[in-house]
Amino acid sequence: GDSVTQMEGPVTLSEEAFLTINCTYTATGYPSLFWYVQYPGEGLQLLLKATKADDKGSNKGFEATYRKETTSFHLEKGSVQVSDSAVYFCALGGMDSSYKLIFGSGTRLLVRP
């Protein structure tokens, strides 16, 4: 079935370091791909999305490119800040009329000053 695999955390970085969080997916059709961020004690916020192959989603310095050939949607940021500390979820959706989202397990990011 459809699934999302994320790299296990926690990922610990120093401020201004480069961030990559890997995400790969398995899907029978042509999903849309999403990154959501969850700050402590809060719900999820949509960070960025891409709806077709080679699309690049970007927001707040974060980027991810929909790579159909490698079935990946890795999240990157050139210079992380302490305020980026959160849990990041990769998800796929748009597979059928139910518009369900399938989430990865989440990756916790801790940025140290």
Added chain:
Amino acid sequence: GAVVSQHPSWVICKSGTSVKIECRSLDFQATTMFWYRQFPKQSLMLMATSNEGSKATYEQGVEKDKFLINHASLTLSTLTVTSAHPEDSSFYICSASQLQGRGETQYFGPGTRLLVL
């Protein structure tokens, strides 16, 4: 835009009582709302999909008689945890979908933390 609210944000109740959680899309109409449950340090588990004016579709293993979902309007869905027990303690998150270009995007509420004593 695309703001989803939940009420209450925190609730503590005694075992055996029922708790109602509201989910509202504040600035858009949502034909579909979703209810998730999240355990500490884990991912979201979809409980049910709620369509306005029709019965909710529950995921496998979710008791429909225990988790009652009502989607009364295009901006409001409610989840009622009936006869709550300590094992129902969790973080409940709703989302509302909005049609944007190709496909839909889900926007999430801030969550409701339920503690059953």
